[in-house]
Amino acid sequence: MWATHVRAVHRVWAYLALLALATLSLLLGTQLHWYWADVAISLSIAAVKTYLVLWFFMDLADQPFQARLAVLVAVTLLALLVSLTVADVATRRVMPMKSTPEPSEGFYQR
């Protein structure tokens, strides 16, 4: 009954790729410090890993159009929300509001 394209061996190969990507992310994250670029690289690797999980573990390839649309809409809304939030914060004139606490607050040093 089930028209499935993903076989067990595909899942194992995807798992090996996921392990390799996780290790790559770990090495880049701990060895390289490229300021803002390192988070972009590690999130890009995370996006590739997510694609592998969706396609080879969650069988998104075998799902009808509506299921793929649900995923697409959720991911688009997530990207919109995060990018607009960052754009808002990054373009404000006075941020952060309270980066230097009052001396009376004692514990905090910056």
Next chain:
Amino acid sequence: MPAPDNELATLGDQYDSLETQERSLELGMWIFLATEILLFAALFALYASYRSMYLADFKAGIEHNTLAFGTVNMYVLLTSSLLAALSVSAVRADRPRTASWLLGGTALLGAAFLAIKLCEYWRHWQEGSLPGRYYHDRELPTFGANRFFTMYWVMTGLHALHVTAGVGVVTWMAVRARRGFYTRAVHARLVIGTLYWHLVDVIWIFLWPLLYLS
């Protein structure tokens, strides 16, 4: 090994075939997963906002965080996801007992994830890296670090709740698979349970680099 009293094979009044019923169950689960992504989206947006405001403090917080625990948990969850996916393949190959063992392994790895997470929380508790006004880590006495660890506790805490629910669901499915409830033709409930587990994995795929790596 189909169970003669398998209520999962009962056709609902609103469906004209078991296949339609199975597909509807799966579609419903995908829509539920989309709402779960939106739940975490708010936290990711808040994290991005605070990180933009306190970038240096967030970097310091990440370097101060327990990378080893987070990394081991990354590999644990990836392995558990593989076992869950293979359990679906096993049922589709008419091997429900194999599926049961694979689901049992998934649940065990989920429990291992939670145990490691508890060790990690205990260490943060001792350091004083606690959320909100309870924060008193002397090594990082900054507002930004306080914000970082508040986000850390909220995001990993919500994720751990999902893992806990997932372990329960997967254990229940393992028992059902052993009793022969899932067959080659009727196993949508197994699929939607494993979909939930994979979502837990996907969320950790993003939490790990944001909270431990960069």
